[in-house]
Amino acid sequence: MPCPQWIVFDAVGTLITPSPTVAEAYAAVGQRYGVAVPVDVIRQRFRQAFRDSESSCFPAERRGRTSEAEEITRWRWIVQTVLPEANNTEACFQDLWAHFADPQQWRCYDDVAPVLTELKRRGLGIAMASNFDQRLPRVCDGLDELSGIDRVFVSSALGARKPDPLFYRAVADELNVDSRALLMIGDDVECDVMGPKQAGWQALCLRRDSSSSDDSLLSLHDLVQWLELSPAAVGG
Numbered sequence: 001m002p003c004p005q006w007i008v009f010d011a012v013g014t015l016i017t018p019s020p021t022v023a024e025a026y027a028a029v030g031q032r033y034g035v036a037v038p039v040d041v042i043r044q045r046f047r048q049a050f051r052d053s054e055s056s057c058f059p060a061e062r063r064g065r066t067s068e069a070e071e072i073t074r075w076r077w078i079v080q081t082v083l084p085e086a087n088n089t090e091a092c093f094q095d096l097w098a099h100f101a102d103p104q105q106w107r108c109y110d111d112v113a114p115v116l117t118e119l120k121r122r123g124l125g126i127a128m129a130s131n132f133d134q135r136l137p138r139v140c141d142g143l144d145e146l147s148g149i150d151r152v153f154v155s156s157a158l159g160a161r162k163p164d165p166l167f168y169r170a171v172a173d174e175l176n177v178d179s180r181a182l183l184m185i186g187d188d189v190e191c192d193v194m195g196p197k198q199a200g201w202q203a204l205c206l207r208r209d210s211s212s213s214d215d216s217l218l219s220l221h222d223l224v225q226w227l228e229l230s231p232a233a234v235g236g
């Protein structure tokens with residue numbers, strides 16, 4: 001494998017995380033609309049709704065594809081499904097949409113700033129590639145730790161969602177490099193490891209909550225070590 005030229009990071013769970021959590025944010029916003037449901041229940045509902053949204057919101061022929069309009073429709077459906085008790089579902093959805101567009105509602109993991117600085121020092125290109133929408137570039141702009149990121153790709157603009165092969169092809173085309181020179185890092189095995197590998201990329205899984213000793217990264221610091229030790233880096 002050639003030495004990576006671009007490190008392509010997933011966003012949520014990899015570089016950034018919502019703070020407060022998604023369930024806490026839904027509970028707080030829901031409260032404004034008369035919802036009095038425990039955070040634990042909201043967390044369960046959200047997990048289920050997020051999983052179901054693909055099949056519920058996209059017709060079979062649009063599976064794996066997306067657009068900005070379809071993402072808005074999907075998130076409206078998720079909010080309505082998680083908070084059916086809201087006395088004004090559209091206003092509740094709009095508040096939550098604005099909430100997650102606000103950089104102040106997100107934080108970067110502690111290893112992000114030092115590792116991105118180190119990757120820059122090594123002359124690597126840094127990109128973010130996410131199943132997110134046009135809100136993500138704005139969120140990134142508001143987080144100082146992410147200032148080293150050269151390109152931000154979102155599925156709603158590319159027209160395809162991870163793990164659809166079209167997503168990775170569109171990113172590689174945009175970056176105009178051989179797929180083998182791209183290294184994807186992310187916390188979702190299907191979207192961030194299997195999908196990219198099938199597209200000819202290199203890929204490593206990040207498992208922040210694990211202590212297992214498989215070939216996953218436990219933090220982004222492990223990525224720097226991996227680059228040191230990878231045969232391509234040693235060889236060239």
Ligand SMILES: [Mg+2]
Nearest residue numbers: 010012013187
């Ligand atoms: Mg993720």
